[in-house]
């Protein structure tokens with residue numbers, strides 16, 4: 001079985017901005033630069049056959065390129081663990097892209113978790129004891145004005161994720177470029 005997900009990759013300037021942000025947060029485990037991404041659809045553990053069906057579904061998408069921006073910080077998941085993530089400025093084209101991808105995947109009988117799409121870029125993972133509620137609330141307040149971008153959305157990527165070890169390793173299996 002293969003753990004896989006579809007995601008947007010980030011330009012170097014945005015990765016630099018996130019690294020500076022990570023450097024300003026004195027707790028949590030920073031997501032390494034090469035793992036930073038915006039998940040569009042998480043497939044979970046799938047067979048080779050399902051992965052192939054997902055690949056064909058993604059290859060059939062043909063949206064117009066657009067650009068998005070990161071905006072603010074949020075805590076996702078359940079305290080005292082969870083993650084700190086950069087939010088995404090609301091964008092109808094991003095919502096439409098995620099919806100179109102999910103709908104093609106459903107059509108190809110690729111099962112997805114029933115979670116709602118909540119665009120974000122995870123920047124830090126928290127372990128219980130890393131930060132108290134008040135510390136977290138202060139952090140989110142202090143970085144509410146965090147902005148990064150633009151992130152040109154000129155395609156999407158299919159990644160394989162290898163777990164084990166301190167951090168996961170992500171391998172890009174395919175890239176689907178949008179035609180301008």
Ligand code: 2AM
Pocket residue numbers: 005039042083113115120121122161
């Ligand atoms: P994250 O960005 O919020 O950490 C690889 O594991 C990617 O898939 C990560 O980006 C992770 O989201 C996302 N992911 C992992 N488990 C998930 C789940 N159960 N539902 C949705 N996304 C998940």
